[in-house]
Amino acid sequence: MKEALAIREKHDGALADRSSVRLWLRLLSCTMTIEKDVQRRFSERGATLARFDVLAALDRREQGMNMGALSRALLVSNGNVTQLVQKLARDGLVRIAPSPADRRASIVRMTAKGRAEFGGLAAAHHDWIDALVAGMDAGARENLYQALGDLKRSIAKGQANSGS
Amino acid sequence: MKEALAIREKHDGALADRSSVRLWLRLLSCTMTIEKDVQRRFSERGATLARFDVLAALDRREQGMNMGALSRALLVSNGNVTQLVQKLARDGLVRIAPSPADRRASIVRMTAKGRAEFGGLAAAHHDWIDALVAGMDAGARENLYQALGDLKRSIAKGQANSGS
DNA sequence: GCGAGATATTTTAGGCCTAAAGCATCTGGA
């Protein structure tokens, strides 16, 4: 019965014969488990992670952001941002205004309603994350953070070496 | 210009005031960067990660798996597996047979064509992963692997504590 | 044997995401 709590790694046993792949599968497994947990909790509150991410990017940017900046900040495609922002605007959480400087561009700002919604979700969100990492002491957390920093540098190098 | 290689973390600066959230955002950023890279490379070969995962689960299971087992192995919903398997069957990479023991169930097996396709993709896949972690020495990789093990245990504990 | 609930799967409706094509507008050089 204590197996019930173990987090499973995709294709455990198959493929995992190379250490780099084993590392990647474990990384993926941890991330997906957390992400699905967070997604589920958001959806219980009628929200989604993607919409939350948009609001987070807009938070404390009183002056707003245009679509391209949002797309870059969120690491998602332009078309995706269009879709998310239009729905957020329909729901009154953001407002889209034409850019005075460039008629192709629009400026997206959070509304008061958006700010209120974001505030509530953000508080819940970091409580959830806190709970998921609560089993690690400060040293273990810092160690993981640094190790991920190593990975991050390695990824940047690896991507640079193998062209676009 | 050297900023161009830096991997960005979502809502850098906002939200990241709690160490647990900073850790989570870095984890997410590393995972997403690798995953998108892998996705892109698969799609250049006319494949997708989701389909690859199904084939990987079926690999060296000569006797096949039923849909539920696949769903559990891949950590995705039943409906999702139905859809993926039906398309793989259409493309001749897997075969769906009725279970002799249970008329509700079906047994999915990889075909020779599927096995061939999987072999090629699997080889490429671990080369890509190798390249992405090549910037870390063996010690750093082992350290990250262990640190992710800590996280994994913490997640399991955290989920257990906060009910389903 | 039978029926209630469990189980295996599929269907449906809908959200997220991308690449590529298309449209509008801007900008810099001839």
Next chain:
DNA sequence: TCCAGATGCTTTAGGCCTAAAATATCTCGC
């Protein structure tokens, strides 16, 4: 001035994923 290419955004077509409802079948206790 004018226009070619760059840029900002939207649309389209399509893949991934989920939760919940619907089907079909199984199983177990009476």
